[in-house]
Amino acid sequence: MWFWWYPWRRPMPARDLVMSCRRFALCFLALLLCACSADNKPAESAPEAEAASTAHAADKIAWFAGSVPQAFEHALETGKPVFLYWGAQWCPPCQQLKATIFRRPEFIQQTQLFVPVYLDGDTEQAQKYGEKFSVYGYPTVIIFRPDGTEITRIPGGMDLERYVGVLDVALNTLRPVGLLVESVQAGESLDAADWRLLAYYSWGQDSGKALGEQTLAQVAPVLAAACPENLADEKSHLQMLALESWLGNEERDTGLASQYREQLDRVLASPELSRSNLDTFMYYSGDIITTLAPSGGAQTLRDELLVPLAAVVADASVGVLTRLDALYGWTDAQLAALPEGASLGDADLAWVSGQIAQAREGLDTYERHAALNTIWQLYHKIGLDDEARDALTEGIEVSKQPYYFMSGMASLERKAGNTRDALDWYRRAWDAASGPATRVQWGSSYLLAQIDLSPEDAGGIRDTGRAVLAELAEQTDGLHHRSALRMQRVSRALLDWAAAEALEAGVFDQRQAVLATLRSGMEAVCALQSERPEVCDTFLVAEADTADT
Known part of the structure; x- marks a missing residue:
């Protein structure tokens, strides 16, 4: 969330550190294709202690036990596609993925149709593999054909049903996403499964694989316009993708604002489409308000955006990590509609604090790392830095990767102007870090x-x-x-x-x-x-x- 966090489905605009990390934590799943190792190092490299302690998480998946080249050889022999996941022990979005999708029996069962490969970023030569296959950040999930052809990159931020559905599409697809983009631009027709693959592709992780030399700001509006009206869910996702790429473009055509506002209003008017596009509201509400309602109507647009966000915050059936992300989006929308420099009122501060306290009560071992990362940023965003320090201190005490929270403490002290304390925390974080690539970082x-x-x-x-x-x-x-x-x-x-x-x-x-x-x-x-x-x-x-x- 707060740094080294990259978007999963959408492009990351130039925004403050907090928002860029927020997006990193929920909305992306990326899978690293690290093929072609010169040796036979095991592909899955989660430390044994971690694997033993996560009996309900990633270790339940039958990760392939050999090297990445061996995994692709096995895929050719069995005719199974490859599900490649690249992560890091410290990364909150990876922890969130393990705490949600990777723990679900339905997903674990579906991975039996793939050759699942897990490579930790601290594995020997992992960074070379990431470079070779244009991996954008942690975590990354990529689906390959048995012959090694990349089919798609899958984002997070989806409920289990949609996630499993996208995997089903990937299992049966004949054309990679890059070819689908070319077909749309050539005016050719696609079937519903193709549009679903495009709508749920991890565009923020593309690294030129599907886009080539084009930008998302160029491609997304074309996809959104071409998607059939009867595919309401897919079309709304592509429209929100186009909106987000437009928001992130410093040279955007302001004449398109009314068009994007109309599309946004149609999504907000539908509870189903609002819920399906929740990640847009969680991570872009502030930009939406300041860009689409810059001179008036900010409160009205804010109120419309708050409806789906507040509904998720209040929904006990939704996972606690998603509820916290929705709470962050709610806070971002509230602040964006206030005059510059204004803070939340006492009632709103009390409500946000109460929601955070309630969320902390129900955290389990697998959720705590990602949740505390969101919580300290939430406290900081609403001006409660003492509470943010308390959350970071808890992370340092309970996390198996305390250095991540030490870096958060350094960032907080730096923003507060406490230079000596900031440097001390940066040094302590480095001292505590483990793993070769992590220590370099x-x-x-x-x-x-x-x-x-x-x-x-x-x-x-x-x-x-x-x-x-x-x-x-x-x-x-x-x-x-x-x-x-x-x-x-x-x-x-x-x-x-x-x-x-x-x-x-x-x-x-x-x-x-x-x-x-x-x-x-x-x-x-x-x-x-x-x-x-x-x-x-x-x-x-x-x-x-x-x-x-």
């Missing part, structure tokens, strides 16, 4: 925080950079995908830090020496890779210098 986060919050500490920045690179050097082909992206971000930050204006000569020389040390460290890492990643040639090289090479 948390170590680079600490390094970035040092550059931003303590730029004068050149020695500390150098030492942290060295330590992160030393850990990368111990990994087999670890400098790929998420780890490579983190190093690219570190590189940009360090180049800006070393080239800052008005630096005294001594300081400038000192910072350049740090860059030289870390360039050397990166070269040592690159020499150990079986294939030289692009980041090896761009790390700590100014953009003009890169263009000359």
Whole structure:
């Protein structure tokens, strides 16, 4: 939810950290196709202790016990498609997936029709696999034909019936989503199953697989317009997809606002369609209000959006994690309709706090990690930072991945201007992190925080950079995908830090020496890779210098 959170079905607009993570936690399921390992490492890599303790979660699924290449060989032999899931122990959306869909007997039974593959992002060479198959983030779920052809990427945020229904469609489909997009754009007709696959595709995880060189803002309106009127559910999903891509487009055509408002109103007028498109309201209510009712009518639109959100919050038959997500959307809508800088009234604050307290009472072991992540952000969003700290403290005490909540504490202290405390939490989070890719991610986060919050500490920045690179050097082909992206971000930050204006000569020389040390460290890492990643040639090289090479 709060960081490293990516959209599951929809595009992620440029928005505050809290919202970007919120969306990450419910609406996406992604499955990683990490094929072609040079060795025979087991594909499923959930730690044994985790697997033993989750007797009602992912371990009930008969995850394939061999390597990913072996899984695809087995798929060819048996004629079964591959269900590939890539996750991480710390990621709240992964925990939410395990706490809901993966625990349901109906889903577990359906996985018997597939070759189910589970790869943890900290598995050896997992980041290289993620890069090879364009995995966007944790978690990712992809369905492949037995011959390895990708069929679809499946989002979360659906109830079990719809999720199982989309898997049924994937089992019987003949054409991948990319070919379906081409058919629509060519004016060809699709059947109802094809439209369902398009409507419930994880567009935010596409990474160019179905879209190619096009953007979602270009494709989504075409799909929405072409979908037949009699497929009301599928058409509404594609219309909301188009709305979300329009909201996230900084160069959007404002002349389309009335069209999108009409489509939104039709969805809101139907209880069935509202419930089916709940993720749009949970994650985009604030943007919808500020964009479609910027100069008037904000309260009216807010009230319309609150109806389906409040209904879910009050529905005890709905899972607690979904109720918390709906509560976040409700809060976002309320705040968006208020004057800038205004806060919720006492009655609304009390109601939100009461709903949070009620949700916390019913949490089980499998739900707690994801729920506490939502809860602390909710408290922060409504201005109750002491309560947010209490929720983070609970997460640190009870979670098997306390470093995730330590990073949340660092973020909270940073926003509060408590620089020393923030840096301390970033460091503690890195110290507590486990798993090679995870440690690179948390170590680079600490390094970035040092550059931003303590730029004068050149020695500390150098030492942290060295330590992160030393850990990368111990990994087999670890400098790929998420780890490579983190190093690219570190590189940009360090180049800006070393080239800052008005630096005294001594300081400038000192910072350049740090860059030289870390360039050397990166070269040592690159020499150990079986294939030289692009980041090896761009790390700590100014953009003009890169263009000359």
